[in-house]
Amino acid sequence: MGALLSTPKTEKYNETGSGNGLRYGISSMQGWRITMEDAHCAITQLPGNLKDWSFFAVFDGHAGALVSAMCASELLKCIVDTEEFKKVNPDLAPSIPEIERGIRDGFLALDERLRQLPQLASGEDKSGSTAVCVLITPKHIFFANCGDSRAVLIREGSVAFATVDHKPINPTEKERIQNAGGSVIIERVNGSLAVSRSLGDYAYKTAKGLGPTEQLISPEPEITVLDRDKVMDQIIVLACDGIWDVLSSDALCSLLQHRMRCSDDLSVVCNEIIDMCLYKGSSDNMSIVLVAFDPSPRAEAKYKKEDEELEQLILQRAKDFLEKSDRMPSMEIMLNHLQDFTEPELPPFLVYCKSGKIRRLLEEHQCNGQNHSNL
Known part of the structure; x- marks a missing residue:
């Protein structure tokens, strides 16, 4: 390595x-x-x-x-x-x-x-x-x-x-x-x-x-x-x-x-x-x-709607956690916090799939000067 x-x-x-x-x-x-x-x-x-x-x-x-x-x-x-x-x-x-x-x-x-x-x-x-x-x-x-x-x-x-x-x-x-x-x-x-x-x-x-x-x-x-x-x-x-x-x-x-x-x-x-x-x-x-190939899975309205709702839920939970935190959490801490939620139950991989958007949320929060710490 x-x-x-x-x-x-x-x-x-x-x-x-x-x-x-x-x-x-x-x-x-x-x-x-x-x-x-x-x-x-x-x-x-x-x-x-x-x-x-x-x-x-x-x-x-x-x-x-x-x-x-x-x-x-x-x-x-x-x-x-x-x-x-x-x-x-x-x-x-x-x-x-x-x-x-x-x-x-x-x-x-x-x-x-x-x-x-x-x-x-x-x-x-x-x-x-x-x-x-x-x-x-x-x-x-x-x-x-x-x-x-x-x-x-x-x-x-x-x-x-x-x-x-x-x-x-x-x-x-x-x-x-x-x-x-x-x-x-x-x-x-x-x-x-x-x-x-x-x-x-x-x-x-x-x-x-x-x-x-x-x-x-x-x-x-x-x-x-x-x-x-x-x-x-x-x-x-x-x-x-x-x-x-x-x-x-x-x-x-x-x-x-x-x-x-x-x-x-x-x-x-x-x-x-x-x-x-x-x-x-x-x-x-x-x-x-x-x-x-042609038989591959294609986007379905039901799945898209569920995914959008879960994404909003994840991001809102991330925002709530930021508001309650005294200092900027690391990505690892944030992801662990989000994974700990079980209601409603999230697919185990979904939080990681959304980690790019979660990171952007943390970066925006840091840029706004609300907390001061390294990601």
Whole structure:
């Protein structure tokens, strides 16, 4: 874990879009970290013959932002530039093994291309990045994961698939690390790096006589292909470990079933998830991409009305607490106070989802000079 700020940077980047029968929303936030090293990519229509294919990805950088930024701009280009993708004919069913090879070769090509960048070749920049992406075709979903970011597919309200985090303690990962002359100490590669696959990180890719996928750190993605189900497929979530460290796949699935019935703006839903994770203890950068299929939950008047009423109740309770306080409470104290109420019973996650608005209320109260203390 790198150095942390004294207070989190809670400004968020948001993006929404649609195409090919999909809707998507993105949110990212620096949080407690000194710098923002996450990046992402969302393209609803691929170039050339692949206009009915879509691509989404999240990249979690470490030791700098160069590699994650380059991944966001170059990974898809490297994939579609492979011989396998050049042979794709939109009038014919694509060969699944060839598409898988194309994705894999694209990852390896990008890793080799990045190695040639002067900053990385000289060792001046030592950054690396995880990568998790999804390629959605009319009939299939291709998941590709390299590192400990994660993608989750939700069908009919339940987690149907989740990528496997590449950690050094995983038996197959540990075996490769040891075969390359390394060791796993305190669950890290050589006691340092917490992931066992990534792009960049060239200080861990120097074993002579071994191929790129046999090094201490491998750039090879783990690829899973699923048939699309246009009746049951609801949501794909891609997020960095800043989300997954404090929220399980199943918990996020349950949360989305509720929050997406309160708002059709997927960026709002993403923001709430990030706010929740921040106050559940995540100290990392946070990025999340939601991809919604037609059967996904949509906003309903009943849920929106209930949510608005509960939000007003929460904010009023926060205001009442401020008026009675002799000094400015911290966010932690305020959230604990609001969670203690049981009548009317609040969903356990809702106060955290509203934490962004609660923080703004505290900031406004402090600016008005009614209390004097740090948040």
